[in-house]
Amino acid sequence: MAIDIQTSPEKASSDRTALIRAGLRRRHLNEQIFRGLGIAAIVIALGFVALLFVDVFRKGIPAFVQSNLHLSVTFDEAVIGSDPVPVRGDFVSDAEYTAANLKWQRDLAMLNWNKIVEASLRKAAPEGFEIDSKQIQTIPETNARHQIREMFVANPSLLGQTVDVDVLASANAANWIKGNIDRSLGDGQQQLSPPARQLIDTFVDNGTISNGFAWTIFTNVDSRAAPASAGLLGAFVGTLWMMLIVVLLAVPIGVAAAIYLEEFAPKSRITDLIEVNINNLAAVPSIVFGLLGAAVFINWFHLPISAPIVGGLVLTLMTLPTIIIATRGALMGVSPSLRQAALGMGASKTQMVFHHVLPTTFPSILTATILGVAHALGETAPLLLIGMKAFVASVPATPFDQAAALPVQIYLWQGNENRNFFEPRTAAAIMVLLAVMILLNGVAIYLRSRLEKRA
Amino acid sequence: MNALVVAGVLIVLLGISYQTGWSKSRNLVTADGVKVHSRPQYHGSFTAIWAMIPALVILLLWAWLGGGITHNYTVSQIPQDILVSLDQAGLNGAIIRINALASGYGVAGEIAPWEQAAGDAVRSFNFLAFAGTLILAIVAGGAGLIYARSRITARLRARNTVERVVNVLLLACSAVAILTTVGIVASLVTEAYKFFTFINPLDFFFGTVWAPNNAGGDNHGSYGLLPLLSGTLMITAIAMIVAVPVGLLSAIYLSQYAPKSFRSVAKPLIEILAGIPTIVFGFFALVTVGPFLRDFGNAIGLQISATSALTAGIVMGIMIIPFVSSLSDDILNQVPRTLRDGAYGLGATQSETIRNVLLPAALPGIVGAFLLAVSRAIGETMIVVLAAGNAPILRGSPFEPVSTITVSIVNQLTGDTDFTGPQSLVGFALGLTLFVVTLCLNIFALYIVRRFREQYE
Numbered sequence: 001m002a003i004d005i006q007t008s009p010e011k012a013s014s015d016r017t018a019l020i021r022a023g024l025r026r027r028h029l030n031e032q033i034f035r036g037l038g039i040a041a042i043v044i045a046l047g048f049v050a051l052l053f054v055d056v057f058r059k060g061i062p063a064f065v066q067s068n069l070h071l072s073v074t075f076d077e078a079v080i081g082s083d084p085v086p087v088r089g090d091f092v093s094d095a096e097y098t099a100a101n102l103k104w105q106r107d108l109a110m111l112n113w114n115k116i117v118e119a120s121l122r123k124a125a126p127e128g129f130e131i132d133s134k135q136i137q138t139i140p141e142t143n144a145r146h147q148i149r150e151m152f153v154a155n156p157s158l159l160g161q162t163v164d165v166d167v168l169a170s171a172n173a174a175n176w177i178k179g180n181i182d183r184s185l186g187d188g189q190q191q192l193s194p195p196a197r198q199l200i201d202t203f204v205d206n207g208t209i210s211n212g213f214a215w216t217i218f219t220n221v222d223s224r225a226a227p228a229s230a231g232l233l234g235a236f237v238g239t240l241w242m243m244l245i246v247v248l249l250a251v252p253i254g255v256a257a258a259i260y261l262e263e264f265a266p267k268s269r270i271t272d273l274i275e276v277n278i279n280n281l282a283a284v285p286s287i288v289f290g291l292l293g294a295a296v297f298i299n300w301f302h303l304p305i306s307a308p309i310v311g312g313l314v315l316t317l318m319t320l321p322t323i324i325i326a327t328r329g330a331l332m333g334v335s336p337s338l339r340q341a342a343l344g345m346g347a348s349k350t351q352m353v354f355h356h357v358l359p360t361t362f363p364s365i366l367t368a369t370i371l372g373v374a375h376a377l378g379e380t381a382p383l384l385l386i387g388m389k390a391f392v393a394s395v396p397a398t399p400f401d402q403a404a405a406l407p408v409q410i411y412l413w414q415g416n417e418n419r420n421f422f423e424p425r426t427a428a429a430i431m432v433l434l435a436v437m438i439l440l441n442g443v444a445i446y447l448r449s450r451l452e453k454r455a
Numbered sequence: 456m457n458a459l460v461v462a463g464v465l466i467v468l469l470g471i472s473y474q475t476g477w478s479k480s481r482n483l484v485t486a487d488g489v490k491v492h493s494r495p496q497y498h499g500s501f502t503a504i505w506a507m508i509p510a511l512v513i514l515l516l517w518a519w520l521g522g523g524i525t526h527n528y529t530v531s532q533i534p535q536d537i538l539v540s541l542d543q544a545g546l547n548g549a550i551i552r553i554n555a556l557a558s559g560y561g562v563a564g565e566i567a568p569w570e571q572a573a574g575d576a577v578r579s580f581n582f583l584a585f586a587g588t589l590i591l592a593i594v595a596g597g598a599g600l601i602y603a604r605s606r607i608t609a610r611l612r613a614r615n616t617v618e619r620v621v622n623v624l625l626l627a628c629s630a631v632a633i634l635t636t637v638g639i640v641a642s643l644v645t646e647a648y649k650f651f652t653f654i655n656p657l658d659f660f661f662g663t664v665w666a667p668n669n670a671g672g673d674n675h676g677s678y679g680l681l682p683l684l685s686g687t688l689m690i691t692a693i694a695m696i697v698a699v700p701v702g703l704l705s706a707i708y709l710s711q712y713a714p715k716s717f718r719s720v721a722k723p724l725i726e727i728l729a730g731i732p733t734i735v736f737g738f739f740a741l742v743t744v745g746p747f748l749r750d751f752g753n754a755i756g757l758q759i760s761a762t763s764a765l766t767a768g769i770v771m772g773i774m775i776i777p778f779v780s781s782l783s784d785d786i787l788n789q790v791p792r793t794l795r796d797g798a799y800g801l802g803a804t805q806s807e808t809i810r811n812v813l814l815p816a817a818l819p820g821i822v823g824a825f826l827l828a829v830s831r832a833i834g835e836t837m838i839v840v841l842a843a844g845n846a847p848i849l850r851g852s853p854f855e856p857v858s859t860i861t862v863s864i865v866n867q868l869t870g871d872t873d874f875t876g877p878q879s880l881v882g883f884a885l886g887l888t889l890f891v892v893t894l895c896l897n898i899f900a901l902y903i904v905r906r907f908r909e910q911y912e
Binding site: 256280385411 | 614618621622624625626628629631632633635636638639642643645646700701702703704705707708709712713721724725727728730731732733734735736737738739741742743773776777780802804805806807809810827830831833834835836837840841861864865868874882883886889890893894897898901
């Protein structure tokens, strides 16, 4: 509809208004739709956050419950025999005593401790319950015999006595108790034999098996033979070593580099190049840093494979750009009046930077450090390339020992064949990792707000 | 043990030298009317520098050359008639045995008399060499200390010297960033070059079959990049289809519509997604998203694998939502207010302003942000390792398992340090490809973003 301006000004004006009015409805509808799309996008994004957390928590929380078997164990002389414990006084030298003691322990290790475990299980079972030896052994975790042997080694006077001991139920038994495996599946698909399942249910009813909080997740190292006892301690300490190396190396080097580039470097082609280079390093895929670690640190420098020192160095190089960029930003934000005041009082440039400018950037540097460490903490791919995929069942005493790391432990557990048992346990490990990360981020936010208030 | 001794000696030397310089400087001040150029702590640092540098140089020289010298000495301790009978492997074995004897751990098997003699000799040589180096370092440090102390006068410009040394240290630290890049390029190029001596580059870049023979032997298998590249691109495309609309729209809503209170809550919540480790996303994809998609596919009559390009792509898309959203947010905020006010003044509604004015003005910057997101998706590893299914076959359906460049790097190179065959070296060729692709994307994206910023500054 064209507006005829020639007719009269009033007519033209009212025509125009009518035209605008006619379109307005449609335009306001479009406005509503567009705004609705925006809200939908936010809801989807937040929904994913919620879904992820709910999913991990729903899967992981059951793994913090473990099934304990309360047994009364008799240290039967018929099984253990009555070899005397070596006494220091009987030997001439310490070396001979140590040798005899080791021989005694070796002999103990050769004994059939499973018989003792089995006897105590049968004692707890109802009178005349029919189950063969192999089937009943599937109920306790395989480390029960080591646990009982170690008790005896520590206290040989237990011979012939009966004591109450708590041992872990096996992973398969725990699956059955918690319902991680479908109870209606046929015998062929069940991990446990029918009598074993029946006995477990009896044990649960009569209180021989009870559930408790799974401290073993925090106090044990990874284990393959006894999956129910697998814990995160080794991985946690390995991660701790790496983060220590990252903080000790990345922070001083990163801050120094930022100071040089921001305060001292002459503006030249080379500094431009360094700047472009640092921005690009921040965007290099993490797996490429893993390749660097494998080729340079392990193949050329012959550092030990799968050790926290190499992991720490690789993660340091990965974190450096983040810290450099954040520190440069903070230095750039320091007000010129502060600099001029320092210079005006006769401070040298170095004094101005180190005595006046740098202290005011402390909150930003701290925050960037914590966030950088939190990011490095969850990094997995580069660690796989430097051999941290290996199964390690020990706590690393130094950064040069073999070690696992939290994210790698998650990777290893999710690949375990006993899916029913390890899926919750993987989710539990993820919960621990997320808890550490959220803690770090929370500390960063808290410190920043506190320090900024004071400044 | 040795490291602890060295560290202890260095710390003591540092403390003594600093204290010496500091107290001499204080004595200068007590004299009447003397104006000292530098403050006492600069004289202390000046002396410490003079004492530490010679000591450190000697220790580093020994750390660098000591291994070779010890090796030569060990070889010289093996009797001549036995030495000629040994081949290279035998010689290495003998040296290992001698070193084990020297360190006092003992060795398996019978110890020949000459081995025992050589072991004893090497042990005393090691001790003497260590003690000698340490004493030499202490003497050199002490000499530096005395020289520096003698130079301390009121007119000595100690501060300037110390500041120059500090500057050099700062420069060295910023060189680490360059060295990292050099290290990445050098290691990727040299190892990839070794790979290309086994496999023709044309067969690698244009091959359509990925079937490495990991068993070893003369038949290396075939290393065609295309199946991996197609998997990578397919997953990246799916991820961008998920991430771009959600990320961009939420950025628009947060920066243009949302009240401040809502924005201050929602923005950090979305950014939580950016902080979650990728292995967690991988687990989520593997145990939740994959089975859900499979069941969903069954319900609508589609055959979808639990681990497929679709699973990995969707979850990777979720992962990069905050990346797209915060970058777009920054870009949108940089468009000058005058442009928006002009559109409002002409009577445009808010959504018309955004679609017809804001987005066209911000387009170059947003494209740059997307390219950065693409580069991140290509280099992402753990999600695809867990959820893409590891099937390096060239195919077009997103519902089936695929494999990517990063997955193959992880598969070919896990803790294997024996970089001799193409089976492990191919990891570096793949890494080089990945590095070059992401580098080009990053440089191009950063260039676009920078141009965009300059346009409105």
